[in-house]
Amino acid sequence: MSEPTRERLAGWGRTAPTSAMVLHPSSASDLEEAFSSPEAKRGGVIPRGLGRSYGDPAQVSGGLVLINDALNECSEIHPITGEVTVGSGVSIDTLLASSIPQGFFVPVTPGTRQVTIGGAIAADIHGKNHHVDGSFMAHVTSMDLMTPTGLKQVSPTNDPELFWATAGGMGLTGVILRATLTMLKIPSAYVAVDTTRHRNLDEVMNEMVTGDDRYRYSVAWVDCMTSGERMGRAVLTRGDHAAEDLVGGRPGPDQAIPSAPRLGVPFEAPSGLLNRLSITAFNEAWFRAAPKNKIGGIESISTFFHPLDGVSNWNRLYGSRGFVQYQFAVPDTAGETVRIAIERLSASKVPSFLAVLKRFGKGTPGPLSFPTPGWTLALDLPIGPPALPKVLNELDQLVAEAGGRIYLAKDARLNPIHVETMYPRIGEFRAVLDRVDPGGLMTSDLARRLNLRGNN
Amino acid sequence: MRDAFGQPQTAICFGGTSEIATAILMRLANERLTDVVLVGRDAVGLEATADLLRTAGVTRTAIITADASDPASAGPAVKQAFAATNQPVDLILMAVGMLGDQTLDDDSAERTATMMTVNLTWPAAVLAQVRGRMVTQGMGKILVLSSVAAIRTRKANYTYGAGKMGLDGFALGLADSVRGTGVSVQIARPGFVTSRMTAHLKPIPFSTTPDVAAEKIVAGLSGEATVLWSPGILRVVFAIFRIVPPMLWRKMPA
Structure with missing residues (x-):
């Protein structure tokens, strides 16, 4: 992993840019090292994919932003079940380039292919098929997640609280290394x-x-x-x-x-x-x-x-x-x-x-x-x-x-006064964070602005 | 954190009894401002400002007392102010200043030294200490209340004007020094504001009230202009005043 560089980051809407140190981790040990770095301890840590969130969830002013582009492994797609294991930095664009010729499509896609699997999970994205197929996380079967208290393998049956807190958790539960999802078999392109x-x-x-x-x-x-x-x-x-x-x-x-x-x-x-x-x-x-x-x-x-x-x-x-x-x-x-x-x-x-x-x-x-x-x-x-x-x-x-x-x-x-009304189960989310990140290392400009962790 | 419209949630105000500063904070409190640290000399006055802000939606206030006529208090005041909030600071409002009384200041070394300390030395020392902290946190806005008096000193208040001129110039340099860091500096140059500070003076053309001045300044806060004139027409007026021949300038009334 190279030395961190200082960068100004904003979301896709280009409002409220802030400056932070940036790293491109490529392994679990890189992530452990990043979590214990002085930048992380001073200003917090948040992962970032392709920066397609519109506001400020993938930036943390004065802290450490972990861009997931080096977490880019991709397994073969299982020809029968459609299961595939991909690094969190793999984009839907990249995944489709290899899956479509094999007759598979991503189970859920937003209006752009330029989002990473990590971002898709962190926002629990939806597509035009939500009314039938649900959101992205309905198709994820397991994840390897690096939290400040260590690497966790989570699924709907193995630590479901952490698995579901990560669904739409805006990156605050940790950094996803890889995820296994079920692709959709398609008859044509x-x-x-x-x-x-x-x-x-x-x-x-x-x-x-x-x-x-x-x-x-x-x-x-x-x-x-x-x-x-x-x-x-x-x-x-x-x-x-x-x-x-x-x-x-x-x-x-x-x-x-x-x-x-x-x-x-x-x-x-x-x-x-x-x-x-x-x-x-x-x-x-x-x-x-x-x-x-x-x-x-x-x-x-x-x-x-x-x-x-x-x-x-x-x-x-x-x-x-x-x-x-x-x-x-x-x-x-x-x-x-x-x-x-x-x-x-x-x-x-x-x-x-x-x-x-x-x-x-x-x-x-x-x-x-x-x-x-x-x-x-x-x-x-x-x-x-x-x-x-x-x-x-x-x-x-x-x-x-x-x-x-x-x-x-x-x-x-x-x-922020509306957050607890709009997300009435945020208490469950906070309880999971208190367990896997008792030191409050994971945070973002969004989390601070909306007091998502409940510690402002 | 500031939102997409530039609205701050956390602010430290130096000169927390200033009427313009209070009016600015009140307007911000009606939007997203919830945490305010007030720094100043007069604890009772600061409490009054804090009470007022709480009526407008501010949930946490802290009071730090410091004397701007003592430059040695600048560093510790900044340290205490940042320690008083556990949040990144979105807005630094520098509103310390004193108008003085030119007829008394004219021949007094002591009074002139105090005027320069309060209007220039202390605020500049505070800003120097603030700068590094803001750059480290990677974001935030520093708003410096200057004055149109900083454009060209005139005999009616040249001691005050010279102090503001120094601070204004310092802030312009500061603005350039933080470019690209996520931090930005804005300089507000209000005209004559009818307030406690000027109650004994006769209002001049284009004078305004603290609340009107604050409205213009707050509108400017969401933009990127380095200098905010209030009212806007003063930008033009002072472009002309800058080149008025000295003979005429001396005849400017109070």
Whole structure:
């Protein structure tokens, strides 16, 4: 392991950067050494993957950040069971490059392939199939976790408290060395997709409640810049892996590996480039470009699952001030909260690109795992409009009152007073940390800001 | 920790009875500020500020007494202030200062020495001690309350102005010295603020109240500008004042 270097780190939203020492451990002994280093003792330790969390969970000011890119082993995929053991630093991108030609897909993927397995576990990520397949941790069968009190092998039956505290635990239980997960057998490298356009929010929400069960994958993109009759107009895309006989003539799986980004944003754009005018125009064009009703379209895996990866460094489009992503989940009984959130943001003149609306199925037992049955809505919002902080504070209140929560992997501004309401089982999480990390070594800017450890 | 909008949770304020500082802290308390350490000479006054902050949502306050006319107290004050909170410090607010009375300061070595100590030597010594700690913790904002008086001294308050001029220059250098460390420095240059400090003086054009000054400064805190003028028009006014011929400048009233 090389000498630590000092680096300034921020999340994908590029807000609130802080400076810390950085190491790239490649083994259990590297991790033990890192935990006992002076930097760790002075300012705490947190692991970091590809930095795709939007806020501050993968940074710890004045402490030690352990980037997992050297924890990159990858076993063969078991041809029958689909089990694979991968280092926590392996990205979904890397994993798919080898798994798709073998006829396997990751059981859960977010909108980008540029996340590591460690990050996927720490955020207990969800994808378009949550309503059917649950979150990432529902498919993980065991993990090797280096905690400040030593290496632990955990699974749903072996120290389940620690296993589930790590699910959505934002890296605070320790550093994952490797994890075993079950991949999904796929018949082809394509997806059969039904796309429908909906005039307003009511219509699309109705369609999702009644029809989502027929699809493995489902997500709606909602326009938050419209009002009145067209408030929340949306494009709903749903599908499943396409049967082999449907994709005839297209390149086989070994040539259908996700492609590298075709476009990039080499420089930071001026803050304010993305304003009400430009975003309204974009949303209009996007809505009109979507087919009104297209059944059984065949799309590549990249197009369907990873639209964000088409343009690298797209976060720079938001300029130096950066942006926040607001994502909440509320129970089915609080579907009205989704409408109110979109209405308030629309009324406050805060520009927002398309919002992502999705139904959640059953959650995992992780006390900090985000997905709970009901609805989830996610919106990207540029920093700048003076009304934004207040609008989001008000939405927090609504979400908390509705029995919902904010996604910690996206958060950069939640008021800590809501944390215990939104995550009522946080006490169980804290009890596990007190056991495996009694010295309080593991922490992050997020943990301090939201008092996740309960010791502020 | 500061959030995405630059709102601090933890602050140490040097000069904790300053009306502008109190107004700034009150506004921050309405957002995310929960931990405040107040440093100053007047324990009773500091308690009053602390009481006020608690009504606005601050949950933990600590009081450190130190005398800014004694440069030797600067180092220990910083040490005690950081020890009083177990959190990383998001905001350092340097609000120590005294306006003095120019007619009395004019011919007094002792008074002039005290003015320079309180307005420049002590604050600069504190900032020097703060700098290393902030760089080590890898983040945080240092807000220095300067004054438009720092732009060009004038006969009505040149002792005060010279002290602020020194501190302002020190803070500009400090800002450059911490670039890239995660720490940043902002310098607030309010104009004439009607407060206890200026109660005996006649307000001049573009004068403002502590709360209005605080509003502008707090808005600036979430941005990256090194210098915050309050009100903003003073940036232009003082660009002109800088080049007014000395003959005219001398005729500037109080």
